[in-house]
Amino acid sequence: MLAFLTRRLLQIIPTIILVSMLIFGLQQLLPGDPALIMAGEERDPSVLAEIRHQYRLDQPVPVQYVYWVKGVLAGNLGESMRLKASVGDLVKEKLPVTLQLATMALLIALGIGIPAGIISAVKKETGWDYAANLFALWGLSTPNFWLGILLIFLFSVTLGWLPASGYVQLSENWKDSLATTIMPAFVLGNALAAVLMRHTRSAMLQAMGTDYVRTARAKGLAEGRVVLKHALRNAMTPVITLLALEFGTLLSGAVLTEQIFSIPGFGKLIVDSVFNRDYAVVQGVVLVTSSLYITLNLLADIAYVLVNPRLRG
Amino acid sequence: MAAIINELREENPWARAWRRLKRRKGAMVALAVVVLLILMAVFAPWVAPYDPTATSFTSVRKPPTWLHWFGTDEVGRDVLSRVIFGARASLSAGLVSVSIAIGAGVPLGLLAGYAGGWIDAVLSRIVDAMLAIPFLILAIALSAFLGPSLSNAMIAIGVTATPVFVRLTRGQTLGAKVEDYVEAARAVGNPHWRIALRHVLPNIVPPLLVQASLAIAGAIIAEAALSFLGLGQQPPAPSWGSMLNSAQRFIAQAPWMAFWPGFAIFCSVLSFNLLGDGLRDALDPRHK
Numbered sequence: 001m002l003a004f005l006t007r008r009l010l011q012i013i014p015t016i017i018l019v020s021m022l023i024f025g026l027q028q029l030l031p032g033d034p035a036l037i038m039a040g041e042e043r044d045p046s047v048l049a050e051i052r053h054q055y056r057l058d059q060p061v062p063v064q065y066v067y068w069v070k071g072v073l074a075g076n077l078g079e080s081m082r083l084k085a086s087v088g089d090l091v092k093e094k095l096p097v098t099l100q101l102a103t104m105a106l107l108i109a110l111g112i113g114i115p116a117g118i119i120s121a122v123k124k125e126t127g128w129d130y131a132a133n134l135f136a137l138w139g140l141s142t143p144n145f146w147l148g149i150l151l152i153f154l155f156s157v158t159l160g161w162l163p164a165s166g167y168v169q170l171s172e173n174w175k176d177s178l179a180t181t182i183m184p185a186f187v188l189g190n191a192l193a194a195v196l197m198r199h200t201r202s203a204m205l206q207a208m209g210t211d212y213v214r215t216a217r218a219k220g221l222a223e224g225r226v227v228l229k230h231a232l233r234n235a236m237t238p239v240i241t242l243l244a245l246e247f248g249t250l251l252s253g254a255v256l257t258e259q260i261f262s263i264p265g266f267g268k269l270i271v272d273s274v275f276n277r278d279y280a281v282v283q284g285v286v287l288v289t290s291s292l293y294i295t296l297n298l299l300a301d302i303a304y305v306l307v308n309p310r311l312r313g
Numbered sequence: 314m315a316a317i318i319n320e321l322r323e324e325n326p327w328a329r330a331w332r333r334l335k336r337r338k339g340a341m342v343a344l345a346v347v348v349l350l351i352l353m354a355v356f357a358p359w360v361a362p363y364d365p366t367a368t369s370f371t372s373v374r375k376p377p378t379w380l381h382w383f384g385t386d387e388v389g390r391d392v393l394s395r396v397i398f399g400a401r402a403s404l405s406a407g408l409v410s411v412s413i414a415i416g417a418g419v420p421l422g423l424l425a426g427y428a429g430g431w432i433d434a435v436l437s438r439i440v441d442a443m444l445a446i447p448f449l450i451l452a453i454a455l456s457a458f459l460g461p462s463l464s465n466a467m468i469a470i471g472v473t474a475t476p477v478f479v480r481l482t483r484g485q486t487l488g489a490k491v492e493d494y495v496e497a498a499r500a501v502g503n504p505h506w507r508i509a510l511r512h513v514l515p516n517i518v519p520p521l522l523v524q525a526s527l528a529i530a531g532a533i534i535a536e537a538a539l540s541f542l543g544l545g546q547q548p549p550a551p552s553w554g555s556m557l558n559s560a561q562r563f564i565a566q567a568p569w570m571a572f573w574p575g576f577a578i579f580c581s582v583l584s585f586n587l588l589g590d591g592l593r594d595a596l597d598p599r600h601k
Contacts, residue, residue, distance in 0.1 A: 137586065143578050153568050290445045
């Protein structure tokens, strides 16, 4: 186990270094002189020189990269030009909002996707199976920004049950918080539920054909017990790994969902920063998102090995 | 029996795949929708009843009527005509960005899988790094730094979709290069580039084709998402994503403005997904 952990940790180091290079490299795509962009209306050569010196734009690119990495390692992700705040503070402020949304979306996806996958596998090639497959196709093909707008039309405009936009913190008022996040969380969880349903179905079908399930049935166990205790337990391992991999999709989806429902989270921060040419924030948010994603994948790998003793080697 | 076996043996693999695909009703309907969408995009000026950018302040936000089947938008433009012309942005984004991803990803994957060693190690780490950044976030960041336009959105989506093709091609090449026919090609003295291009590549086309179909579906959604955020097609040119963006502000007064462009995205993505699933079943030799 220790050897596996060491090997896996060593593997992610080059990945993280390359991710940081990619994110830093994005800045080089900017057309023109970054100092001119930072200066805005200002065209005074002494001001431009000062900006170049302050942001080390007068140094070679590799040197700029080393300074940037040093800053990141010291917890300094840079400064937002627009909000005049540190990117680290902005991330700390916005991340919990997106994490609340992503957690709710995950719970909704698990609540729909796994039961649908189990029913679809157990009742293979019946109306239930076809309905679950149709649901999966719908989930995979519906753009979440369209679904969001349709839900706003139905639940906010027509029925008046839920607020169309805005966000209330969980600690402030949990009922209002749920009311403001339930629609965006459903929109976000919808596609994930479809993916989970498909994977659960195929893992369950595989598990249902194994010898241990046949043995459990031969012992005379009730079908419900065979499905839930014997087949499902074993079918869940690949699904757990999938959840970590799909976390990135949730964060991507949050960008659009937060935009539609005006939720002040991570996604809205990146879009607002893009339009205000606040590139330090864009870089910081992408870096934090990727680091989260890499860490979750590592944890999923460890969990996979922990629940599967044959892989411990 | 022998005659049937001989017939099956002589059947071209592509003809066999087509015969299997034809048996799948869902995939065939999807293929018909895709062909229809392509025709609609190509012949948009002849099919659309109105100029998609022509405004009319006397018919602002009119609900669907016989004159305007899908209604009109906030400046009186015909929604049906904009949906028809919007197919051009979405389909070209799907095709161009996936072509970029294939054009870059397949040669790199072939190189990594065939050459192995340090080339494979370096390319694989770069792919891992790119895949560690969530798809849409990387596409948004790239479009933001490249500047908002449809062509930059296509480049951003293409670059973002490339690592999946590198990884898939690499994996398939690793499997194909140990096959007997590759050994035989090597034994008769073929140069490496010829073995990779003439013997390995044609044998890994089926999974690439399936991935391409699914990637087009992903690229259409990504283009619509970028245009929705204002990073893709710029107004007044029509795009399904940007139409949804303006429709969002008028959802209470003119819900038809949001319904049709979203439905168009849904239909095209569903069709490419179904086609990809059908192709996977039709091209898999294990699937009878």
